[in-house]
Amino acid sequence: MHSPMLERNLAQPVIRRLSALRQLSERGIALLQQAIQDGLQRARPGEDLVSEGDPIDSVRIILSGWLARYKTLEDGRRQIVNFVLPGDCCDACVYLLSVMDHSIGALTPVTYAVIARGAFEQLLASDRSLAEAMWCETMVNSAIQREWTVNIGRRVALERIAHLLCELYERLLPVDMIEDGSCLFPITQMDLADATGLSVVHVNRTLQELRASGLIVLRDRTLTITDLKVLKDTALFSADYLHTKRRG
């Protein structure tokens, strides 16, 4: 028999994440924990959890680690279309479609839970608060995707990277992964480039600029946002699109 305490800890990020969108019932939380416990898995950095073209028959819930949703063009150009963070669900609803149109790859070691389509449908059917929270998360992901389009389409490099950092900061907050304005930041500059539609060289230049302005410290896989207010201003960042019910 597993330690219930351990399992609760594992599910913690998901519960926090979903709770930021909808109040979850005790029963829903219990069911979710059970489902997670039943489907635990691990992945190594570089490994794809799902690949473009795969049939969709299950849902994944991320418990720890960072991942990227991405698409690749025939000639190798890659675009990361979103990051997936602890507590996020991969495609809770995409199972309405039959085939994945993008891949999801681990950027770090990852622990996650797989829930088969049937079990997942049952889960949602048995607790309304859970279902709503999941749908809601899916809608927020769409909103994030829209904002990325704006970010890449209309912001210049400096604003663009600043904006991405602000977003990640705001998304890590509710899952308790920010400490004193600092967080683990396991993303390489190449990932950053693929996420912002820039070249690695230019990402590097731009990060230097952000450092020089004293807005961030980024070193040893750790990001510290020194002046969040100014960073948000230079990014033209507004958190509204994250639709997060803020306590306050």
Add this chain to the structure above:
Amino acid sequence: MHSPMLERNLAQPVIRRLSALRQLSERGIALLQQAIQDGLQRARPGEDLVSEGDPIDSVRIILSGWLARYKTLEDGRRQIVNFVLPGDCCDACVYLLSVMDHSIGALTPVTYAVIARGAFEQLLASDRSLAEAMWCETMVNSAIQREWTVNIGRRVALERIAHLLCELYERLLPVDMIEDGSCLFPITQMDLADATGLSVVHVNRTLQELRASGLIVLRDRTLTITDLKVLKDTALFSADYLHTKRRG
């Protein structure tokens, strides 16, 4: 009493659109037609159907005309994040969120139907095929949004515009708005610029290039794709992300 024939015609694009995703039941179609008939409205070019910041309390279904979803930065820069075509639903599911994070504006005269939240929920609850088709459409919109991120992030101007044209072509096909490879194309070059993240001047340059290559004819608000195969090749276009069940 309205002519039932007229109403059927009005709802035609929606039915076609949704049918491309899920087989609709007769009953579902009838309910949908009734709902549309009850909420008919019009908008003029330039008018916003919904604006960023608006509370969300109803759903809109587009019957005719073109619209754009867009966001505006404080300093006026605008990014169109998607086009909305006849048969599309505006945010069938966004009502899970409380506030709009973007605006939807008419590019041409538009006819559409408004369905209040309550009536819409009832509609979905009363016919499963309808509900699934709507959810499905929402998921496809997410997929489109991802592809736009890739498009703007990783394709160069020529590919980018070619890709957008291919997408619009493929989306107009199921709603029967393509005739001999031609369609009405009411989008200004400025709209095109805001949709692709380019400047108007560069869009113009690039369109000239596409014309010179003999791939398209664009004149008098009419677009003709002369060589779809080559256009798709230059765009690195694959229709998979549209998740359209093709007859064939």
Add this chain to the structure above:
DNA sequence: TTCCAGCCTTAACATATTTGAAGTCGCGCC
């Protein structure tokens, strides 16, 4: 008819960003 506004087009010029190449640093592996 004239005027005006919106849209398209072109040119010359400015610049943000990319490309290619090379050097450094740290780290795991043989």
Add this chain to the structure above:
DNA sequence: GGCGCGACTTCAAATATGTTAAGGCTGGAA
């Protein structure tokens, strides 16, 4: 203990795209 690899950094040169400005066309309003 050296070697190789991945990530970061920097430079200089090339180029895609943006900016500013101006002219022409069309269609509607007066």
